Amino acid sequence: MEEIRIEANGNIGPIDSARIPRFAGAATYARLPRLDQVSNAAIKIVGVPFDAGVSYRPGARFGANHVRESSRLLRPYNPALDVSPFENVQVADAGDMAVNPFNINEAIETVQDNALALTADGASLLTLGGDHTIALPLLRAAAERAGEPVAMLHFDAHLDTWDTYFGAEYTHGTPFRRAVEEGILDTEAISHVGTRGPLYGKKDLDDDRRFGFGIVTSADVYHQGVAEVVAKLRDRIGNRPLYISVDIDVLDPAHAPGTGTPEAGGITSRELLEILRGMRGMNLVGADVVEVAPAYDHAEITGVAASHVAYDLVTLMADRRAATATKDAS
Ligand SMILES: N=C(N)NCCCC(=O)O
Ligand SMILES: [Zn+2]
Ligand SMILES: [Zn+2]
Numbered sequence: 001m002e003e004i005r006i007e008a009n010g011n012i013g014p015i016d017s018a019r020i021p022r023f024a025g026a027a028t029y030a031r032l033p034r035l036d037q038v039s040n041a042a043i044k045i046v047g048v049p050f051d052a053g054v055s056y057r058p059g060a061r062f063g064a065n066h067v068r069e070s071s072r073l074l075r076p077y078n079p080a081l082d083v084s085p086f087e088n089v090q091v092a093d094a095g096d097m098a099v100n101p102f103n104i105n106e107a108i109e110t111v112q113d114n115a116l117a118l119t120a121d122g123a124s125l126l127t128l129g130g131d132h133t134i135a136l137p138l139l140r141a142a143a144e145r146a147g148e149p150v151a152m153l154h155f156d157a158h159l160d161t162w163d164t165y166f167g168a169e170y171t172h173g174t175p176f177r178r179a180v181e182e183g184i185l186d187t188e189a190i191s192h193v194g195t196r197g198p199l200y201g202k203k204d205l206d207d208d209r210r211f212g213f214g215i216v217t218s219a220d221v222y223h224q225g226v227a228e229v230v231a232k233l234r235d236r237i238g239n240r241p242l243y244i245s246v247d248i249d250v251l252d253p254a255h256a257p258g259t260g261t262p263e264a265g266g267i268t269s270r271e272l273l274e275i276l277r278g279m280r281g282m283n284l285v286g287a288d289v290v291e292v293a294p295a296y297d298h299a300e301i302t303g304v305a306a307s308h309v310a311y312d313l314v315t316l317m318a319d320r321r322a323a324t325a326t327k328d329a330s
Contacts, residue, residue, distance in 0.1 A: 001025070005033065006076060008087035012038050013076060027068040028093035029128065030311065032086065041092035043085075043317050044118050045126045045310070050099045050107050051293070053133030053172040055165055057260040063292035064096060064128035066258070067310065070303025078315045080277050085311075085318035094118055104170050108137045115141035119286075124317045126310060129290030131260070132160055132172035135245045136179055142286040143184035146241035150285060151189035152176075153233060155272060156247035157196055157218070157263040161208045172260075172291070180211040187212030189237050193229070193275065194218045194250035197263035218250075221267050221275075230278030237282060244279070244287040244313065246272075248306050256305050258297025269305045276312045284320055287313045 004020055006013035014031035015022075028034055029045045047064025054060065077084045085091060097114045099107040111134050119125050119141065127138055143150050154160070154176065161177040163169075169178065179185050192208075196218040199205065208215070214236060216229050249259040252266030292306045 006086070008084070011087060011090045013086040022072045027065070027072065029068050030071045030074045030086070032091055032093050035092040035094040038090055038092050040090065040121060041123055042089040042321055043091040043124045043126065043314055044094045045091070045128065045314070046094040046114070046118060047096040047128045048099060048111060048130035048134050049096050050101065050129070050134060051131045052101055052104050052107065053131045053170065054260050055171060055173055057293060057296065059293035059295040060129055060131045060260060060291050061101070062294050063130060063290070066292055066294035066297065066303045067128045067289065067306045068093070070300040071307035071310070074307060074311050078311065080273070080312070081280060081315050081319060083315050083319045085315045088318040088322040091314060091318065104133065108133065108170055112137035112140050116144065119145050124284070124321070125286050126313055126317065127288040128306070128310065129288055129292065132175055132247055132290050133170055134290065135288060136170065136175040138286060138288055139179050139184050139243055140182070142241070142243045146285050148241065149184050149186040151186050151237045151240040151242045152191070153237070153242065153244045153279070154190070154192045155194050155245065155250040156192060157194060157249045157266060158247065158261065159192060159195060159204060159208050159213070160247070161211055161213065162200070162204065177211065186240055189240050190214070191216060191233055191236060193233070194221065194267050196265045218265055218267050221271055226271055226274045226278065230275055233275070234278070234282070239283055241285040242279070242282050243285060244276070246287070246289045246309055247291045248289060248302060248309070249291050251305055256302040258293050258295070258302030259291050260293045269308065272309060273312055276309065276316065279316060280319060281323070282316070282320070284316050289313070
């Protein structure tokens with residue numbers, strides 16, 4: 001059937017949900033066009049159906065499509081930031097990467113290669129995961145494109161700076177230790193937000209601090225409040241190229257039950273969205289939303305949360321691009 005889309009400023013937007021019921025047709029993220037339906041896109045959303053790096057419950061391989069299905073109700077105007085992201089720039093859904101489900105090393109290479117290919121034209125990349133293993137190759141690609149190590153905001157219940165699991169170096173609990181070892185993170189400007197829960201030992205925190213990470217725990221968000229947290233994070237990041245990695249388990253299991261390693265005492269989706277919005281104007285070069293495991297979801301609670309997180313990330317990217325374009329033109 002014909003797709004009737006919203007178009008503005010020469011950008012092809014979402015299927016018009018006033019004319020084609022939002023529950024009809026195959027899902028793309030936010031009902032956006034597929035990449036092959038537009039000549040080029042400044043912001044690309046890509047899925048990574050991969051969960052061979054998990055230490056507990058599997059299922060995040062189905063995450064990207066679950067987020068797409070859960071994104072049908074998103075509307076084109078973001079009032080929180082007064083931005084219409086799909087009007088500012090062309091945004092498109094690039095589909096899924098064909099990652100090897102049996103070979104982690106090969107999957108990591110594929111993610112890195114695909115991320116580089118998708119950003120070769122200067123596009124910004126938002127990845128829907130997948131387990132957190134994929135943040136490593138995504139960071140490698142982001143640092144290569146930026147031409148320098150990148151700052152990172154890491155939203156997660158977990159540190160993900162552990163060393164190995166069963167001798168394996170590349171897992172969803174180890175991407176950020178590998179990234180520090182590889183020198184692709186700017187260790188003056190890397191922070192975890194939302195961490196909580198039991199650790200293997202005090203050494204986990206000592207190691208993490210040694211790598212340079214700052215920590216804003218879930219309890220800190222509660223005690224200090226969003227505004228103070230945002231101010232501290234912005235201060236630390238400055239104008240460095242910034243990568244944002246969102247493990248959906250940063251949210252309390254009440255807000256995101258559909259994930260593989262849930263921890264009680266998490267932040268709310270309202271807090272997460274507000275902290276993200278607080279990053280307006282930062283030099284955001286790439287982002288991911290990972291660890292959505294639909295088999296443990298109910299009523300799309302996790303899928304909806306993840307789709308909204310992705311929406312605010314796209315808004316930040318679109319807003320920054322529009323602001324930079326205006327500055328360049330004047
Ligand atoms: N969900 C992520 N990314 N990591 C959790 C690892 C927790 C553990 O195995 O102890
Ligand atoms: Zn986690
Ligand atoms: Zn994680």
